[in-house]
Each structure stands twice: as structure tokens, then as C-alpha cells.
Amino acid sequence: MNPQTITQSRKAAPPAKGKRKRGGFSAFWVRQFHTWHWMSSAICLVGMILFAxxxxTLNHAASIESEPAVVSQEGTLPNDVRATLAAVPDSAGRDTPVPQAVSRWLDGEFGIDASGRAHEWSADELYIPLPRPGGDGWVAIDRSSGAVLFEDTDRGWIAYLNDLHKGRDTGTAWSWFIDIFAVACVIFSLTGLLLLQLHAKKRRATWPIVGAGVIIPLFLLIFLMH
Known part of the structure; x- marks a missing residue:
């Protein structure tokens, strides 16, 4: 074979698989973008539907409000439990825990877990707020008579889901979930943008649509919000 032909064939040979490039990225990074994109989309799937x-529902909260259901219950502490409550000094503050006997009685009587909850002491009363997603509640205990008043308010499933969206009274675990979900959404969006760049040459509408996604919100914020 002619040496010149051999040289030309070598020049025309495609680059090695690991060095092949698309859109300025090596094949390794293209595979990584696809992997991160589908994995982050899998993590975000349920959360993104929920938050969307x-x-x-939050944007139209005034139109879809439901009538809250309020339930009130009354009771009286047994003498031994009341004695435990009376033993707490009048100067008790938020750092003074609710006596275990009182917590056990509330759990058995009303299904209230008072241990570890924020509470307020006064000379006359122990007050325990019971906020939760989609509702609210409180229990007040008269320190002298042992009279207990418990009230629970349920605002319905839509309010429950809205509170999940806002992270209202949802606890530490859900707060961590929101943070992890937000990071996954950022990865999903950024890898999606990089994949758009890879395919933009074959899809001419890519960057005009991306630009519209940036310009439309800015236009609304600058000219129409106020």
C-alpha cells in the first residue's frame, strides 16, 4: 500500500471512544450528564409533582379555603398527677420539662405526645401548643384544679399539602427532605441545560425557548408585578 494512503487513512480514523467529543464535552462527561439527569429526575419525580x-393550590388559596373542623375535649388530672404538676415551682420557664406523669396521662387520655414539645408555664397554667401540618391545636392545664382543656383544629388535606410545601411545623426530617429535594432539582436543571447544549445544533428552537423561559418571568417581575 502507498505510504501516503496509509497516512491519510490514519488521519481520517475516528477518535478513540474515550476521547470522542459532543458539544465540546468528552464522551465521559456526556455519559455523566445523562446519568445525573435521569437519577436526579427519579429522586425529584414525586416531590416535583407535589410541589407543582x-x-x-397556594396561588389560589383564597378560592379553595375549606371550613376548619374544631374538636374540643375536657378532662381532669387524677390527684397523684395533679400533685406532680403542683410540685413544679411558679418560676418555671420553658426550660422546665413537662412532668412525665402529666405527659403519660395526656398521651393516654387524648393521644397527645407532650414530651419534648415547646410549652409555656405560668403561675396558673401549663400551656402546650400543638401545631402540625394542615391543622393546629393546644392543651391548657389549670395548675390548681387540674382541669384540662384540649382543642384540635383540622383544616383539611389541601391545607396539609400546602403546609408540606412551606415546611410549616413539619419537623426536622421533612426539612432535610426539602433540602435534599432542592439540591436534586438544581442538579436536574443544570444537567438538563448541559444536555440542551449538546442537542442545540440539531434543534434550532432550543435557545429561543430557553431565552423565553428567562425573559418572561423577568418581564412579569419588572413591569407587571406592581
Whole structure:
């Protein structure tokens, strides 16, 4: 074979698989973008649907309000439990825990877990707020008579889902979930943008649509919000 032909064939040979490039990225990074994109989308799937739907319900909260259901119950502490409560000094503050006997009685009588909850002491009363997603509640105990008043308010499933969206009274575990979900959404969006760049040459509408996604919100914020 002619040496010149051999040289030309070598020049025309495609680059090695690991060095092949698309859109300025090596094949390794292209594979990474696809992997991160589908994995982050899998993590975000349920959360994104939840947050998108509750974004609509929050935006129209005034139109879809429901009548809250309020339940009130009364009771009286047994003498031994009341004696435990009376033993707490009048100067008790928020750092003074609710006596275990009182917590056990509330749990058995009303299904209230008072241990570890924020509470307020006064000379006359122990007050325990019971906020939760989609509702609210409180229990007040008269320190002298042992009279207990418990009230629970349920605002319905839509309010529950809206509170999940806002992270209202949802606890540490859900707060961590929101943070992890937000990071996954950022990865999903950024890898999606990089994949758009890879395919932009074959899809001419890519960057005009991306630009519209930036310009439309800015236009609304600058000219129409106020």
C-alpha cells in the first residue's frame, strides 16, 4: 500500500471512544450528564409533582379555603398527677420539662405526645401548643384544679399539602427532605441545560425557548408585578 494512503487513512480514523467529543464535552462527561439527569429526575419525580400541585393550590388559596373542623375535649388530672404538676415551682420557664406523669396521662387520655414539645408555664397554667401540618391545636392545664382543656383544629388535606410545601411545623426530617429535594432539582436543571447544549445544533428552537423561559418571568417581575 502507498505510504501516503496509509497516512491519510490514519488521519481520517475516528477518535478513540474515550476521547470522542459532543458539544465540546468528552464522551465521559456526556455519559455523566445523562446519568445525573435521569437519577436526579427519579429522586425529584414525586416531590416535583407535589410541589407543582401545591404551588397551584397556594396561588389560589383564597378560592379553595375549606371550613376548619374544631374538636374540643375536657378532662381532669387524677390527684397523684395533679400533685406532680403542683410540685413544679411558679418560676418555671420553658426550660422546665413537662412532668412525665402529666405527659403519660395526656398521651393516654387524648393521644397527645407532650414530651419534648415547646410549652409555656405560668403561675396558673401549663400551656402546650400543638401545631402540625394542615391543622393546629393546644392543651391548657389549670395548675390548681387540674382541669384540662384540649382543642384540635383540622383544616383539611389541601391545607396539609400546602403546609408540606412551606415546611410549616413539619419537623426536622421533612426539612432535610426539602433540602435534599432542592439540591436534586438544581442538579436536574443544570444537567438538563448541559444536555440542551449538546442537542442545540440539531434543534434550532432550543435557545429561543430557553431565552423565553428567562425573559418572561423577568418581564412579569419588572413591569407587571406592581
Amino acid at each position: 400541585v401545591t404551588g397551584i
